[in-house]
Amino acid sequence: MGSADIRHIQSELRRVVDAVRSTNPLAPSITNTVTIQFVANAQLAVGGSAAMVYMPDEAEAMARAAHAFYINFGTIEPVYEQTLPRVMTLMHQSRIPFVIDPVGIGTGELRMRLLKAAGNNKPAIVRGNASEIIALAQLWGIGGTQHAVVRGVDTTQSVDEARHAANSIARFTGGAVAVSGPVDYVTDGRIGVRSYGGSEFQRFVTGSGCSLGGVMEVYLTKSNPLIAALAGTNVYNWAAAKAQEQSSGSGSFSVHFVDNLYQATPEDVARVPMDIEAVEGEEIEGDAVG
Amino acid sequence: MGSADIRHIQSELRRVVDAVRSTNPLAPSITNTVTIQFVANAQLAVGGSAAMVYMPDEAEAMARAAHAFYINFGTIEPVYEQTLPRVMTLMHQSRIPFVIDPVGIGTGELRMRLLKAAGNNKPAIVRGNASEIIALAQLWGIGGTQHAVVRGVDTTQSVDEARHAANSIARFTGGAVAVSGPVDYVTDGRIGVRSYGGSEFQRFVTGSGCSLGGVMEVYLTKSNPLIAALAGTNVYNWAAAKAQEQSSGSGSFSVHFVDNLYQATPEDVARVPMDIEAVEGEEIEGDAVG
Amino acid sequence: MGSADIRHIQSELRRVVDAVRSTNPLAPSITNTVTIQFVANAQLAVGGSAAMVYMPDEAEAMARAAHAFYINFGTIEPVYEQTLPRVMTLMHQSRIPFVIDPVGIGTGELRMRLLKAAGNNKPAIVRGNASEIIALAQLWGIGGTQHAVVRGVDTTQSVDEARHAANSIARFTGGAVAVSGPVDYVTDGRIGVRSYGGSEFQRFVTGSGCSLGGVMEVYLTKSNPLIAALAGTNVYNWAAAKAQEQSSGSGSFSVHFVDNLYQATPEDVARVPMDIEAVEGEEIEGDAVG
Numbered sequence: 001m002g003s004a005d006i007r008h009i010q011s012e013l014r015r016v017v018d019a020v021r022s023t024n025p026l027a028p029s030i031t032n033t034v035t036i037q038f039v040a041n042a043q044l045a046v047g048g049s050a051a052m053v054y055m056p057d058e059a060e061a062m063a064r065a066a067h068a069f070y071i072n073f074g075t076i077e078p079v080y081e082q083t084l085p086r087v088m089t090l091m092h093q094s095r096i097p098f099v100i101d102p103v104g105i106g107t108g109e110l111r112m113r114l115l116k117a118a119g120n121n122k123p124a125i126v127r128g129n130a131s132e133i134i135a136l137a138q139l140w141g142i143g144g145t146q147h148a149v150v151r152g153v154d155t156t157q158s159v160d161e162a163r164h165a166a167n168s169i170a171r172f173t174g175g176a177v178a179v180s181g182p183v184d185y186v187t188d189g190r191i192g193v194r195s196y197g198g199s200e201f202q203r204f205v206t207g208s209g210c211s212l213g214g215v216m217e218v219y220l221t222k223s224n225p226l227i228a229a230l231a232g233t234n235v236y237n238w239a240a241a242k243a244q245e246q247s248s249g250s251g252s253f254s255v256h257f258v259d260n261l262y263q264a265t266p267e268d269v270a271r272v273p274m275d276i277e278a279v280e281g282e283e284i285e286g287d288a289v290g
Numbered sequence: 291m292g293s294a295d296i297r298h299i300q301s302e303l304r305r306v307v308d309a310v311r312s313t314n315p316l317a318p319s320i321t322n323t324v325t326i327q328f329v330a331n332a333q334l335a336v337g338g339s340a341a342m343v344y345m346p347d348e349a350e351a352m353a354r355a356a357h358a359f360y361i362n363f364g365t366i367e368p369v370y371e372q373t374l375p376r377v378m379t380l381m382h383q384s385r386i387p388f389v390i391d392p393v394g395i396g397t398g399e400l401r402m403r404l405l406k407a408a409g410n411n412k413p414a415i416v417r418g419n420a421s422e423i424i425a426l427a428q429l430w431g432i433g434g435t436q437h438a439v440v441r442g443v444d445t446t447q448s449v450d451e452a453r454h455a456a457n458s459i460a461r462f463t464g465g466a467v468a469v470s471g472p473v474d475y476v477t478d479g480r481i482g483v484r485s486y487g488g489s490e491f492q493r494f495v496t497g498s499g500c501s502l503g504g505v506m507e508v509y510l511t512k513s514n515p516l517i518a519a520l521a522g523t524n525v526y527n528w529a530a531a532k533a534q535e536q537s538s539g540s541g542s543f544s545v546h547f548v549d550n551l552y553q554a555t556p557e558d559v560a561r562v563p564m565d566i567e568a569v570e571g572e573e574i575e576g577d578a579v580g
Numbered sequence: 581m582g583s584a585d586i587r588h589i590q591s592e593l594r595r596v597v598d599a600v601r602s603t604n605p606l607a608p609s610i611t612n613t614v615t616i617q618f619v620a621n622a623q624l625a626v627g628g629s630a631a632m633v634y635m636p637d638e639a640e641a642m643a644r645a646a647h648a649f650y651i652n653f654g655t656i657e658p659v660y661e662q663t664l665p666r667v668m669t670l671m672h673q674s675r676i677p678f679v680i681d682p683v684g685i686g687t688g689e690l691r692m693r694l695l696k697a698a699g700n701n702k703p704a705i706v707r708g709n710a711s712e713i714i715a716l717a718q719l720w721g722i723g724g725t726q727h728a729v730v731r732g733v734d735t736t737q738s739v740d741e742a743r744h745a746a747n748s749i750a751r752f753t754g755g756a757v758a759v760s761g762p763v764d765y766v767t768d769g770r771i772g773v774r775s776y777g778g779s780e781f782q783r784f785v786t787g788s789g790c791s792l793g794g795v796m797e798v799y800l801t802k803s804n805p806l807i808a809a810l811a812g813t814n815v816y817n818w819a820a821a822k823a824q825e826q827s828s829g830s831g832s833f834s835v836h837f838v839d840n841l842y843q844a845t846p847e848d849v850a851r852v853p854m855d856i857e858a859v860e861g862e863e864i865e866g867d868a869v870g
Contacts, residue, residue, distance in 0.1 A: 040496035206620035249839025259539025330786035549829025
């Protein structure tokens, strides 16, 4: 994993951002009612086409049509008891890649049951904050002795503390995991990437994480899970860092952030500062970029 | 349909915009969770009062109180199986005019059943993109041999391709149909109006169409279906064209767009460039205005 | 209630605003789908942590974890028939303080049944417009001969007309009541405070009231009901008045308003102009502040 690998990753990032802009891929979701509009607008801003559903047959039809799906567990509603098992089983059997965001993990009998079922169906990308990723590894029985401390929807643990859980989940699913925090961590279980940027304002805007999951789904229609998760992470780090300088509060930050998502070029996404390492081990020399 | 007719339409547009501003009419809705806040804010910005409901008895009470209603089919939820047939039957029997937006047509057994029932209850205004209007005419058995190609919530067909379906629906319901696109088409089955303006940004903002249906409902409380559909179409074309010049992305576009809806005067709405023609036929000479 | 009392109230306002900023308290809600994102963003902007739920066991878990809750009756959904009685009973029995906003009172059998049950469980804060407060006092049998006139979600009565109902409710619950209007009125049944400021734009932005209830809940985690209701009312009056000068329509007003909530200092909140009086009676001399 030398500088050739880094250049390969950057080249893939450019390719997927461009491919999405030029094809406007359909990216359906089941996502929480709090941030559902923000998820859709973020997906549209990067070049995707959003479609949100609740009913079982609609979820199946959309997953088939898009060959991708996003499930955000933020607000569980009764119909999800029918919808989520049906669409997740279909996707596992038909090899349709999907993204999950385990928001709210730790609360609610139905949410926990559905999140457990998600593990059996191997999501291509899992995105969450540090505590959520640690809690999910525990729930799936692959977390070792580590314990999560979730408070409402917020993390109480650092991204570094979640790296082991993230790597374990990625190996378990065969996909990628993205841990959001001050410095984000994205892994496919073989290589791990730290992505830099973002803004303190993001924790004052509801849906900063939820919408990132939706954007990763958009990129997943045109690339493998690692590149999709990294493209989403990078475009968020770039757009948020730029919006921070333009904003005087969390209200204007939201507006500038979406403007920046809309303006982001393939080059902007590829050039976000990253550290890349082999998962088993020690930091590889010379791989800091950006 | 000469220049006297055009002046009459412009005069009616001025009147309805002003009447709404001075009376703040109640305009209740059942609308999708993705864009529900945008629908309400757009209705408020033009001078209406928004009220969204889910339960059957609430829908009936609101339809009676407002003598108008808006049903957007974007996100179907289980309770709609009870609510929509009850409120649509009431409105048909009590001659309460209502607007529908058939978002998502083509997907979902319950949505298709409810959309079919909508036809029996003769909505005063149908608003959609070209593919949705063609698909609805098909579903209602009045579309002839034309076939729709819906992709998620997006159109794959042009407004001109949907003119026949729009005219057929308007004659079937006795109301008006509005087809949204680069150049919008509004008809009551006797005359057809092309309205110019708008912005490329609209397709990057979720709810640009949904909220237009809600604004048409506001105007429908004070005018006939054709004028209400045209007033909504025109105020959107004016506000979006102006917002495009003020914006640097889809985030700021949304903000400026709502500001412009708030600022739009009766004169702004009446002066939007329009072409007016008799439906049976050929373009009438000399009827381009604005 | 002389100037020492006023200084005590201002000191408490400073304390609660600061305490929230430094502890980021969890503030869970059941709230309507129209304005749910705005509620969360307003709660975050003042320093709270938002979490919205629908399911009965999640509501109970969140109320226990946060020792506070907010219930907004704006859009009633079927699952509320299970969720609301369970969480309200728990909170009453466990002395967990909660805020209610009786939006939509007068419409819907289930809403009226749940609002009646809310009275038995004694909410710490009730927030509404004048007509809603008068209607709630009627529903709870403590309104005397006064009659409410609600139109959709809008008031048709003045804040002064609702003072008697507000005082009655506060004495009945042992908590506080906030009546929103051109001049707001907040009372705990013993003293009544008029708070000045705000903006005409607020009635053009959906959720101006709903989000205020959520912000009061945030403050309620760190103070008594009167101070929490007053802190929320004051920060809204300050942020809205400032936003009015910065805005050219209801779209930009929303953005500036959230920026101002984010920027508001303890001193800004304490210094909002207020009149304070003993409830039984006559205006106390010399108590105008700000």
